[in-house]
Amino acid sequence: MTFLEVARKDLMLYVRDARFLATLGLFSAALVLILSVAFGPIFRDPAHEAAATIWAALFFAGVLGLSRSQDLEGEAGASDALRLTGADPFAIYLGKTLANVLLLAAVFLILLPLTSVFFDVGSLPALPTLLCVGGLALVGYSGWGTLFAALARGLQARELLLSVLLFPSLVPLWIGAVKLTHALWDGGTIEPVRDWIKVMVVMDVLGLALAAWLYESIQEAAE
């Protein structure tokens, strides 16, 4: 399975890059800590502030992860070797997306207890639903992000371009993630805002469909 091979390779390279992992982990944890100090010590709406904080931290950590994901292909011309294998470009895209989802899921799992402790929010019964919300958000983010990162690869201002492309495209996905997380941490249920689930699913499907259509052209035009 091509996409599993690509995901395995990317994860192996992430795990071996201790400097990248340390930067990613410390950056996102520091962001949560700084915002908890900024909002605290007496929180007006801890569920709201915590939800905004964790998703802001994940957004910026994601930009780092997505840039690194494309750097792996740029180093030593490995992207050309990938093309030369004749592998299905969409399978390559799926593999890179899967690796990014798993990387960001690891960051999410580190930030979740940190945010719960610093903002004093969360409950165990709400955890499974929260993990599902996280999964939906990270699949959409990685799906769109991997596509945009491929588009920005090779440009000097790629981080800037990546953020500029990602932010407006992912506003609905990120609002949904914040609203659902807030509802879960505030009342333990997503019922009042459950329609955002549909928005997030549509965003996820749209990102993957766009990649199925465009990724090969982007990969070939990267020259």
Next chain:
Amino acid sequence: MILRADAVRKRFDDRTVLAGASLTLSPGDVVFLSGANGSGKTTFARILATLLPPDDGEVLLDDEPVGEHRRAARRAIGFATHQPLLYPGLTPAENLEFFGRLAGIAGAAATASALLERFGLSAFAHAPLATFSRGMLQRVVLSRALLNNPRVLILDEPYAGLDTEGVSALNAIIGECRARGAATLLIGHDRDRAAGVTTRAARLERGRIEAA
């Protein structure tokens, strides 16, 4: 005929690099292509390998335009160039097995292991690529290009960094490729190192290919 480049043209900004370059590679051919620095040899090699589209002209593999059957063409071509086209964070064995599996090669691990042994790198198969010397890296680069048992082998500066043993190993492999009917294009400056294996020579000048 296996591979034919027909009046290939390529420009970068205002500079014309290829101005109607044509070359035919037939089964068993080992062609040595030379040319001055900046004459467009690498650009031509990348166009033949389907990594770069020509502005005009076409490249045919078995009489089919490679642009229309890109993925199939790539599985028939082995390509090595100045850049390693490897992941520095993986070992040689991991690199070759990964690219082999993606190319759909049955027994990718065994093929990778055999190639590394052929180039005298068995003892370093699981060593970090970042610790390799230029010559050792070149042997891995060549192993990757040979992974898919290519019908067309395009090697840009293949002897760079290789010691005498490496040159002998490479020339022996090129000889085997020739014997099984594969076509090989060697690009470089030092024709002496390929003297025993080449069947003809050509030169890229002013964007065109002429017999040398």
